[in-house]
Structures are given as structure tokens and as C-alpha cells.
Amino acid sequence: MNDEVPDLGPCRHSTVGTGVRTQRNGPWRDPRRLMLTALCLAVLIAQIDTSVVNLAVRPIGAYFRADIAALQWVVDAYNLTYAVLLLTGGLLADLFGRKLAFMAGAGIFTAASLLCALAPDISVLIGGRAIAGLGAALLLPASLAIIRVAWPDAVERGRVLGVWASCNGLAFVIGPSVGGLMIDNLGWRSIFILVVPLGAATLALAAAAITETSDPKERRFDAAAQVVGAASLGSLALAAIEADAAPFFALGAFVVAVVAMLLFIRVERRAGTEALVPLDIFRAPAFSGAVAATAGMTFGMYGVLFLLPLTWQSAAILSSIGAGIALMPMALIFVVVSPFSGVLAEKFGARSMISGGVSIIGSGLLVLAATAGFTSIASAEVGLALTGLGMGIATGPLFGVAVANVSAARSGTAGALINVARMAGATIGVAVLGAAFAVAHGGASGLRVAMLCGGLVQLMCAGIAWKAVEAKR
Secondary structure, three states: OOOOOOOOOOOOOOOOOOOOOOOOOOOOHHHHHHHHHHHHHHHHHHHHHHHHHHHHHHHHHHHHHOOHHHHHHHHHHHHHHHHHHHHHHHHHHHHHHHHHHHHHHHHHHHHHHHHHOOOOOHHHHHHHHHHHHHHHHHHHHHHHHHOOOOOOHHHHHHHHHHHHHHHHHHHHHHHHHHHHHHHHHOOOOHHHHHHHHHHHHHHHHHHHHHHOEOOOOOHHHHHHHHHHHHHHHHHHHHHHOOOOOOOHHHHHHHHHHHHHHHHHHHHHHHHHHHOOOOOHHHHHHHHHHHHHHHHHHHHHHHHHHHHHHHHHOOOOOOOHHHHHHHHHHHHHHHHHHHHHHHHHHHHHOOOHHHHHHHHHHHHHHHHHHHOOOOOHHHHHHHHHHHHHHHHHHHHHHHHHHHHHHOHHHHHHHHHHHHHHHHHHHHHHHHHHHHHHHHHOHHHHHHHHHHHHHHHHHHHHHHHHHHOOOOOOO
């Protein structure tokens, strides 16, 4: 794998690395710990905000007397903007500076949260959510790019990515619990106000700890690719948004996404090395395998998060609150296991961790399929535990392989692409497994068919990763 940092030529700011010494004593004894704290805090804020807003939809609707369509866009304005601008965010990080993109994203996200907290009407709130999506599109790819450049050693980077990845799971633990308490006791505006001091802390840490790097050489703002790429990702997100309420419209949006993606590939092939997404990036089998495995992982995970609570509530097994609590062990296991994924990958190899982790997720979905219709949720918790364990094992190594097999000069693009894979997998997973659920007439039989399909997809992606990722030497 390409773990060394290549000579990148003249850079806009600093050329290679971070300007701080490398230590092999682990991330928390390293002077870069403040940098990692800033990166983790930013990701945590973004993910918590996303999960908590869903809980606040009902009180927001009551406060503004808003209809369902408006409330849907409180959630979807963020998702759609994020999807449309994700590739742009990765390119801007590489062109103009990863620290600049990260801090701009954190600043925009924080300002947007303040706007949402002070929103006088529903339209301003929706606008604030769209601006937050812009902030996330800059923030998340830049955070991965900074890790790629600041930790050039693959072993250290693997440990750091394990810690970073655990913040995604931690958000699913904190969001529903703390967010629900805040909404009940302080009102819905409090969840947006909370982001402001945390965002300010992120900016202060980033300003002090992150050294600027960029790689504009042989890169340019590829306008044609931006348009068709945004059209493809935006249409894919729109298809997911409208899948339930307007299935034929969603199908049309999906067709547009596919056509736009084909045009995107054609445009990028002509652009060569100056492309928004140089196609030769996919010639590295490990990178392509990591992208496929990431998409497969979120395909199954979000299918579970969508269908399992729906089935529980429809069968009157659990209330909405009870379903949220029942899902929490999956996130807790993810949080506990993720920080150790880098050490495990160092010992057993990234291929074993990725393929094994995704296979464990698949096993979890097969357990959910086999136990669908049981009146007790105890057996379902076994499936959820396996899913959380697999995610904790695989997520950090997946990101590590993806960024290690791309030069540091393309780290922003790599960070964007791995997030595109996550989004695409989640979107397609909800749509495909939701369709399988509906075709099988819902309920226990629908859940069984959907989870069986999801589990088989996981196992297929595990096989792809095993073949594509190099074994530990």
C-alpha cells in the first residue's frame, strides 16, 4: 500500500506533514493530541446535530404550526446540501488548504446553528439547516485529509482513525439521550445553542494546533464536473428523501442520478490529472475495495436503523422511545471497539479487520432475519450487538486503507469520496431494503426478507474487500 508521503512539489502553504515531530507513543502522548481533539470534536458536533434534529421535529412543528412538508425539509435541507457540495468540499481542501476548509466548515456550521436557534420562522430554520449542510461538506472531508497528512505513518494513523471513527458511534449514544432531555426541559432551540460554544472550542483548538497544508499543483476548479457531480449526488439524495412520499418521483430522481454519474465519468476522463475526481484514483484496488466495503457497510446499517424500529413500533412491541433505547447497545459497542481497531489492524492486518468486520455486520443482519417475528427483542439485540461490533472493527481500518492508497496531495478528494460512499450506501440501502420490506408485505416477513438481502450484500462486500486489500506482510 502507498503509506509513504510522496514529494508533492510546491504547496501553497507547507509542503509535507504538519511541522510537528512524529512520536510512536500513541496519539494521546503526541503533541498533535490537540489537533485530534479538534477533529473529533467537530465530527461529534456534526453527527450529534444530525441525530438530534430528528427528535426536535415535532416540537418545531408545534411551535411554528408548520405542516409535514416544511418539517421534512428541516431535516432534508441539510442532507441535500451536504450531498450536493461534498465533492466540492474535498477539492477546496486540497486546493486552498485543509486547515482553512476545516475551520471554514466549523465556522459555517456554528453560525448556521446559531441562526437555527434564533430562527423567527420555519423558512429561516430551513435556510439555517441548508447552511449547516454546507459547513459539513467542508468540515468532514477536510478532517480526514488532515489526518492523512498529519499522521504519515500508517500504524499511528490507524490508531488515530480508530479514535476518530468512534466519535460517529458516540454521537448516536449522546444524541438521543442528551438531546431528548434538552428538548423536553429547555426547548428545541437548546440543541442548536449547544453547538455554538462547542463550535467555538473547535475553532480555537484548530487555530492553535493544525498546521496548514495544500496541494494546488496540477489541480483546478473543474466547473463541468462540479455541475454534473452535484446533480448526481443531489438527485441520489432527493431520491432517498422522496422514496416514501413520492415513489415515482424518487425513481425519476434516481434515473437522473445515474445519467449524471455517467456524464461525470465522461467529463472526468477528458480532464485527466486536473479532474475533480481523477479516475486513476480507482486504479488502486485497495482504494476501490475500501469504497465498496464502506458503501456496503452503510447499506446494511442504515437499513437496520430504518426498518427495525418501524417493525417494532408497528407491531406494538416498543414505543418510539423504547425503540431508540433498544438500538443504543449497537452504538455503545461501536464506541467501545473503534478505538482499538487500529491496534487490531496492526496485529492482524487491515484486510482481516475490514473483511471480518463487514462479515460480522452481515452475520448480525442474518440473525435479525432469522429472529424476525419474535415477541422478545433479546434475540434482535444479539444481531444489533454483532452489527455494532462489526462496525467498530471495520470503520477505522476502512478509512485508513482509503487514505493510505491515495497520495497526500489527493487526501481531501479521498476524504470526500469515502463520505460519498457512506452517503450512497445509506441512501441505496434504505431505498432497496425498504422496497424489499414493502414487496414482502411488511411486518415480520418484510423484515426477514430485507435483512436477508442486507446480510448477503454485506458478505459480498466483505469478499470484495478481502480480494482488493493487500494482506499484511
